[in-house]
Amino acid sequence: xxxxxxxxxxxxxxxxxxxxxxxxxxxxxxxxxxxxxEVTLFATANSxxxxxxxxxxxxxxxxxxxxxxxxxxxxxxxxAAFERxxxxxxxxxxxxxxxxxxxxxxxxxMVTTIHGFSSAEILPVYRAYDDIGHYVAISDANRxxxxxxxxxxxxxxxISDFTFVPDVGRYLLFLGRIHPDKGTHLxxxxxxxxxxxxxxAGVVQDEAYFHDAVHPHVDGAAVSYLGPVGRSExxxxxxxxxxxxxxxxxxxxxxxxVVEALATGTPIIATPxxxxxxxxxxxxTGYLVSDVAGAVSAVSQxxxxxxxxxxxxxxxxxxxxxxIEDYLAVFERVLGTRTRRPRxxxxxxxxxxxxxxATF
Amino acid sequence: xxxxxxxxxxxxxxxxxxxxxxxxxxxxxxxxxxxxxEVTLFATANSxxxxxxxxxxxxxxxxxxxxxxxxxxxxxxxxAAFERxxxxxxxxxxxxxxxxxxxxxxxxxMVTTIHGFSSAEILPVYRAYDDIGHYVAISDANRxxxxxxxxxxxxxxxISDFTFVPDVGRYLLFLGRIHPDKGTHLxxxxxxxxxxxxxxAGVVQDEAYFHDAVHPHVDGAAVSYLGPVGRSExxxxxxxxxxxxxxxxxxxxxxxxVVEALATGTPIIATPxxxxxxxxxxxxTGYLVSDVAGAVSAVSQxxxxxxxxxxxxxxxxxxxxxxIEDYLAVFERVLGTRTRRPRxxxxxxxxxxxxxxATF
Numbered sequence: 054x055x056x057x058x059x060x061x062x063x064x065x066x067x068x069x070x071x072x073x074x075x076x077x078x079x080x081x082x083x084x085x086x087x088x089x090x091e092v093t094l095f096a097t098a099n100s101x102x103x104x105x106x107x108x109x110x111x112x113x114x115x116x117x118x119x120x121x122x123x124x125x126x127x128x129x130x131x132x133a134a135f136e137r138x139x140x141x142x143x144x145x146x147x148x149x150x151x152x153x154x155x156x157x158x159x160x161x162x163m164v165t166t167i168h169g170f171s172s173a174e175i176l177p178v179y180r181a182y183d184d185i186g187h188y189v190a191i192s193d194a195n196r197x198x199x200x201x202x203x204x205x206x207x208x209x210x211x212i213s214d215f216t217f218v219p220d221v222g223r224y225l226l227f228l229g230r231i232h233p234d235k236g237t238h239l240x241x242x243x244x245x246x247x248x249x250x251x252x253x254a255g256v257v258q259d260e261a262y263f264h265d266a267v268h269p270h271v272d273g274a275a276v277s278y279l280g281p282v283g284r285s286e287x288x289x290x291x292x293x294x295x296x297x298x299x300x301x302x303x304x305x306x307x308x309x310x311v312v313e314a315l316a317t318g319t320p321i322i323a324t325p326x327x328x329x330x331x332x333x334x335x336x337x338t339g340y341l342v343s344d345v346a347g348a349v350s351a352v353s354q355x356x357x358x359x360x361x362x363x364x365x366x367x368x369x370x371x372x373x374x375x376x377i378e379d380y381l382a383v384f385e386r387v388l389g390t391r392t393r394r395p396r397x398x399x400x401x402x403x404x405x406x407x408x409x410x411a412t413f
Numbered sequence: 414x415x416x417x418x419x420x421x422x423x424x425x426x427x428x429x430x431x432x433x434x435x436x437x438x439x440x441x442x443x444x445x446x447x448x449x450x451e452v453t454l455f456a457t458a459n460s461x462x463x464x465x466x467x468x469x470x471x472x473x474x475x476x477x478x479x480x481x482x483x484x485x486x487x488x489x490x491x492x493a494a495f496e497r498x499x500x501x502x503x504x505x506x507x508x509x510x511x512x513x514x515x516x517x518x519x520x521x522x523m524v525t526t527i528h529g530f531s532s533a534e535i536l537p538v539y540r541a542y543d544d545i546g547h548y549v550a551i552s553d554a555n556r557x558x559x560x561x562x563x564x565x566x567x568x569x570x571x572i573s574d575f576t577f578v579p580d581v582g583r584y585l586l587f588l589g590r591i592h593p594d595k596g597t598h599l600x601x602x603x604x605x606x607x608x609x610x611x612x613x614a615g616v617v618q619d620e621a622y623f624h625d626a627v628h629p630h631v632d633g634a635a636v637s638y639l640g641p642v643g644r645s646e647x648x649x650x651x652x653x654x655x656x657x658x659x660x661x662x663x664x665x666x667x668x669x670x671v672v673e674a675l676a677t678g679t680p681i682i683a684t685p686x687x688x689x690x691x692x693x694x695x696x697x698t699g700y701l702v703s704d705v706a707g708a709v710s711a712v713s714q715x716x717x718x719x720x721x722x723x724x725x726x727x728x729x730x731x732x733x734x735x736x737i738e739d740y741l742a743v744f745e746r747v748l749g750t751r752t753r754r755p756r757x758x759x760x761x762x763x764x765x766x767x768x769x770x771a772t773f
Contacts, residue, residue, distance in 0.1 A: 122532070122534040122535070129541060132515070151488055154489065155492070158519060159518060174482040177481075177485060178488060
C-alpha cells in the first residue's frame, strides 16, 4: 500500500519527551515500513524515520526554537500532504481536525485518528466530514455519539522497549504531565497516607499548580521530582515501581503510561474515568478506585497482584504489532469498500457493516 | 463571469462598524453583481448581499455572540468555498493567507488581495503560493519585495455614500481604531496646540491606551469621544471637519477613512508613512507632516485648500467603480493568460508582462 501519514508537527517524531500523538504516528509509520508498505511521513524536518520524510517545518512548533506561528506551520504542512495526495492509496491523519477540511478536494481516502477532542468547539468539523472521515477512536470511551467510526483502535507500544521486572517495587510512581487533571496532588496524598515514597516524573504543564500543590512536598525522600524523563529512564522507573498512580480527574481518551507500566509488570491504581475501565482489569492488572481512601487501600493490596499477568496483558492487548495490524485492516477495508459506499451515506455506530471494536 | 468571493468572517458583510476587509469584499461583490456577473459570496450567514450567499458561520467570530473558535469557523468557511470551486471561473480571496493553502487542490484560479501583512510570520505562505497567487496589493507601499503581484489596486468607496460639504469646518477629526499606531494621542496634542476642538470616533482597540492617553483629555468640548459611528454619522462627521488628523506611526497599507474624508471635501493631515504618500497630494488634498509642530502648522493652512479638489480626487481615483473595474480586468487577464502561463514560473515585480500599477 502507498500510505501518506500526516503527523502532528507540535513535536518531532519520535518525540524526545512528551508527545503521544507523535509517538503513535511514529510507531505506526515505522511498522508500516517494516511490513513492506511504501510510506511517506509528513512531519517536522528533524524527525527520524525509515519512511520517506516530507518536512515543511524545520522544528516542532512547541519545541525550543520552533518559533514559527503554529497556524502557519500547520497550514503549509497539511497543504503539502494534500498536494501530494494523488501519490498515495490512503492518507492517515494524526493531526486533529484541520486536515479534514482539505479532504473533499482530493480523491485519496483518508483515515483520521481522533486523539481526543481538545475542545467541544472542534466538533462541527468532525460532524461536517463524518461521511468521509473514516474516524478511528482511540478508546470506546472517547467515541462521540454524533460521529460514526470505522473502528476503535487502542494504542500499542513497542513491548521490547520495556523490561519485565518480576519483583514488587518499593515506591509508588506518578508519570505524566504535571497538571491538576492528572492528579499529581492526589498521588502525593495517597503515597503519604500509605507510607511509601513517591517518585514524580513528567513535564510541568501547569506551572502554578506545580508551584502550589506539588513542589512544597518535594523533599527528595518521601516525594521526589525528576522532571521529564527519556525512554530508558522511563523503563527503569516504571519497572521498579510497586504501582503507577493514575488518579486522573478527567475522561482521558487513552493512557500510554498505563500500558507502558503494564509492559514492565507494574500494576496501576487509577480512577475509573475515560478509557481506564477499558484498559485495566480491576483486581488483576490494577485497581479502579474512586477516592484517596480507596487508592490507599489498593496500595496495601497491589503487591499481591501477579506482575506476569500485567506483562502478558500488555503483550496481548497493547502491542505495536496489534495496533499496526488493526490500522492496516481499516485501510484495506476503506480501500475495498470505498467504491461501493455512496458518498454522503452515514453509518450509525454499531451498524452491522461496521468494524467491531472487539475485533480491532 | 462566475465569481466566488471568499470574504473574511471576522465580521458580517457589509460591516456594521469596523471591518475594512469586509467592506471592500462587500463593495466588490455588489459591484460584480450589478455588472451582471454571477457571484457567490462566502461570508457570515447574517451578511446582506445581492449575490448568492453561502454562509457556514452564523455570525462573525469577532462579533458579540459569535463565540465559535475562529480557526474552526475559518476552516469550515474556506473549505466550503473550495469544495464548490468547480462552479466558478475565478475565486477572489479577501481572507488572508489560509485560502492559499487549498488553492493548488482545485483548478479554478484564485486572485488574492493582500489586505496587509498581519505579521511577518505569514510570509512563508505567500512565498509558497507566489507562482499561482495572483496577488493584488492594496498600495504600492504594501508590496513585499519577495512576492510577485498581478496588480496594485487602491481601495474604492461608494462616493454617493458621502456628501460633499463646501464649507470649511470648525473642528478637527480623528476617525479610526483607538490605538497608539493610529496616533489618537498625537491628534489630541495637535488640536490643543492649534486651539481647535477635536472629535474622536472609532472602536477602542487598545483599552489601556484609551484609558491612559485618550480618556483623561475627553471633556466634551476641547476633546469629544463618540465611540464607534455608523455610516450616516460618519459622513456628517467627516464633512463637517476642517481636516482629518491621520497621524499614524506605522506603514498603513491603506486608509479608508482618508479617502472617505476626501469624498466629503475634507483634506487630511497625515504622516508620510505606508500608503499615505500614494493617496494624498501634499499641498492639494492635504499635508504630509513629520511631527506635531508640522501638523499644527498644517492646521493653520488647511482651511485654504480647495475642498472641491478633494472631492474630485476621491471621485477620480478612489471610487468603487474604478476599483471594481480594476478587479474585473485582473480577473480577465488571469483567465485569459492562465493556459499560456506555465505553472511555477515566477514573474518579478515590474517585468514587462505584469500589470502596471499605474494602469490598475
